[in-house]
Amino acid sequence: MTSGSTGSTGSTGGATTEARRALTPEAQAYLDGVAVHLADLQVEDRTDLLEELEAHLAELSSEGDAPLVSRLGAPGDYAAELRAAAGLPAAATRSGAAVGQLLGQVLAHVQRLRRRPSVIGAATTAVALKPVWWLVRSWVLAALVARVLTAGPWSSGYPFVPVIGSPFGGLLAILALLALSVRLDRRSSDVRTTWALAAVDVVALVALLPALSSAHSSNWQSIANAVDIQSSAAATASPGQGAEGVYSGGKQIWNVYPYDDQGRLLHDVRLYDQDGGPIGLGLAYDATKKQTLDVAGRPVDNAFPYRYVDPSSGQVIDMNAAPDVTAPPLLGIQPTVTSPASPASTPAPTPAATTSSSPTPTPSTTPTATSSGKTR
Amino acid sequence: MDTTQLLKGVLDVAVLAVLDEEDGYGYDVVRRLRTAGLEDVGDASVYGTLRRLYSAGALTSYVVPSDEGPHRKYYGINKQGKATLAGSSKTWLAFADTMSGLLAGAEARR
Numbered sequence: 001m002t003s004g005s006t007g008s009t010g011s012t013g014g015a016t017t018e019a020r021r022a023l024t025p026e027a028q029a030y031l032d033g034v035a036v037h038l039a040d041l042q043v044e045d046r047t048d049l050l051e052e053l054e055a056h057l058a059e060l061s062s063e064g065d066a067p068l069v070s071r072l073g074a075p076g077d078y079a080a081e082l083r084a085a086a087g088l089p090a091a092a093t094r095s096g097a098a099v100g101q102l103l104g105q106v107l108a109h110v111q112r113l114r115r116r117p118s119v120i121g122a123a124t125t126a127v128a129l130k131p132v133w134w135l136v137r138s139w140v141l142a143a144l145v146a147r148v149l150t151a152g153p154w155s156s157g158y159p160f161v162p163v164i165g166s167p168f169g170g171l172l173a174i175l176a177l178l179a180l181s182v183r184l185d186r187r188s189s190d191v192r193t194t195w196a197l198a199a200v201d202v203v204a205l206v207a208l209l210p211a212l213s214s215a216h217s218s219n220w221q222s223i224a225n226a227v228d229i230q231s232s233a234a235a236t237a238s239p240g241q242g243a244e245g246v247y248s249g250g251k252q253i254w255n256v257y258p259y260d261d262q263g264r265l266l267h268d269v270r271l272y273d274q275d276g277g278p279i280g281l282g283l284a285y286d287a288t289k290k291q292t293l294d295v296a297g298r299p300v301d302n303a304f305p306y307r308y309v310d311p312s313s314g315q316v317i318d319m320n321a322a323p324d325v326t327a328p329p330l331l332g333i334q335p336t337v338t339s340p341a342s343p344a345s346t347p348a349p350t351p352a353a354t355t356s357s358s359p360t361p362t363p364s365t366t367p368t369a370t371s372s373g374k375t376r
Numbered sequence: 377m378d379t380t381q382l383l384k385g386v387l388d389v390a391v392l393a394v395l396d397e398e399d400g401y402g403y404d405v406v407r408r409l410r411t412a413g414l415e416d417v418g419d420a421s422v423y424g425t426l427r428r429l430y431s432a433g434a435l436t437s438y439v440v441p442s443d444e445g446p447h448r449k450y451y452g453i454n455k456q457g458k459a460t461l462a463g464s465s466k467t468w469l470a471f472a473d474t475m476s477g478l479l480a481g482a483e484a485r486r
Contacts, residue, residue, distance in 0.1 A: 045427070048449075052423055055446040056403050062445070071419075078420045085387070085424025087431075 025127040027057040030068045033075025137204040138177035143211040154218040245282045256304040263327035268303045278302035379416050387425050389464040399452040
C-alpha cells in the first residue's frame with residue numbers, strides 16, 4: 001500500500017502552525033465537533049484530516065454566512081462520511097469496548113439533538129459565551145491554587161479575589177490562565193489538547209460551586225462581622241478580622257470609665273467577657289496611650305480606664321481625668337448579704353439592718369473597693 | 377435514481393480525472409467536481425477520497441502557504457495514479473457502454 005508516490009511527501013507537518021488565522025467561533029466549534037468523532041483514529045490520520053478540515057472551514061466561512069451545519073451537515077455525519085470515504089473504520093468499532101460504544105451512542109444522541117434549530121441556536125450562544133467560561137475557569141483554577149497554598153484563600157479587602165502570595169498575585173494568576181485559555185483555543189485542533197482541556201473543564205466545573213460558596217461566605221462573613229460589630233452595643237470584634245472596635249449606640253468607644261457603687265472613679269479595672277476573654281477596645285497602637293503591663297511584662301489591653309501620656313515626658317497627664325459624669329451611690333444590697341459572714345468585711349460594727357439609702361459613706365465590702373486606689 | 381449512490385462507485389476515478397487536469401487542494405477539487413456536474417458530491421467524501429488515494433500511493437501532496445488563511449494541502453496525480461485512472465476509465469467506459477446499450481433498448485420499447 002505504501003509503495004510508489006514518488007516525491008509525494010511534502011512538508012505537511014509543522015508548516016501549518018504558522019500564519020494560521022483564528023477560525024470563527026462557529027467554525028472552531030464545528031472543527032471540535034468533528035475532532036471528537038475522530039478521536040479514536042491514529043494520530044497521523046486524525047491530524048491530517050483535521051488540518052485539511054480547518055483550512056476548509058476557514059475558506060467556507062470567508063465565503064458567506066450560511067451556517068456550516070446546513071452546508072456540511074452535522075459534525076458527526078461529516079466525520080462518518082469522511083471516515084467512510086477515506087476507508088477508515090467507522091467510529092467505535094475498533095475499540096469495541098462497551099464504554100466506547102456507550103460514548104458513541106451518547107455522542108450520536110447529542111448529534112441528533114444538535115440538528116434541532118433551537119439547539120443550534122443554543123450552541124451558537126454557548127460558543128459566544130466561551131470567553132466567559134474561560135474567565136470563570138481561570139478564576140476557579142486560581143482559587144484552587146490559592147486553596148492549596150494557603151488556608152484562607154480569599155482576600156478580605158477585595159471580594160472574590162483569591163490570595164496567591166497577595167491579592168495581586170491572585171489577579172495575575174487569573175490573567176495568566178486566561179491568556180493560556182485563549183492561546184490553547186487557537187490550536188485546539190490538536191485532539192490531545194482538546195481532551196486535556198476537557199479534563200480541566202470537568203475539574204473546574206466540579207470545583208466551581210465549592211469555590212463560589214467559599215468565596216461568598218468569606219465575603220459575606222466579613223460584611224456580617226462589620227454589621228454585627230456596629231449594631232451590637234457591647235460586641236467585641238472577633239479576632240483576626242480587619243475592622244475591630246467596640247461600638248455602643250452606633251458610636252465607637254475609645255475608653256471605659258468604671259465607677260464603684262459609691263460613685264468613685266476606679267482605676268485599672270480589668271474586664272473579662274463571659275468566656276473569660278479580656279475585653280479590649282480593639283484600638284490600634286497609640287503612642288499617646290499609657291502602656292499597661294502585667295507583672296510578667298505582658299501588655300494588658302483590658303485595664304480601664306486607658307490613660308494618656310504626654311508624648312515628650314512619657315508621664316500620665318492626669319491620673320483622674322474622666323468625663324464629667326455624676327454617678328450617684330447605688331442602693332446597696334451587699335451589706336445585708338456579706339457583712340455577717342464575710343471575714344473580709346471592715347470591722348465597722350454598724351449592722352446594716354436597713355438597705356442603706358443614706359449617702360453616708362458606709363464602707364463597702366465589695367472587692368472592687370479594694371482594687372480601687374491601686375494605680376500604676 | 378439517487379446519484380449519491382452512483383457517486384460512491386466512481387468518486388475515485390472522478391477525483392483522479394480532476395487532478396489529472398491540474399493539481400488542486402480539497403475544496404478546489406470539490407468545486408471542480410461540482411462545476412463538472414457532480415453537484416451532489418459531499419465535501420467530506422472528497423476529502424476522505426483524497427486521503428485514501430494518497431495513502432494508497434496514487435497521489436502526491438505538498439503544502440502551499442496561503443496569505444489569508446491556513447496553508448493548503450495540494451494533491452497531484454503520480455504515475456501510479458495515472459495508471460489507476462487509465463484502468464478505471466477503461467472499466468467505466470465499458471460499463472457505461474453496456475449500461476447505455478441496455479437502457480437505450482428499454483427506452484426504445486417504451
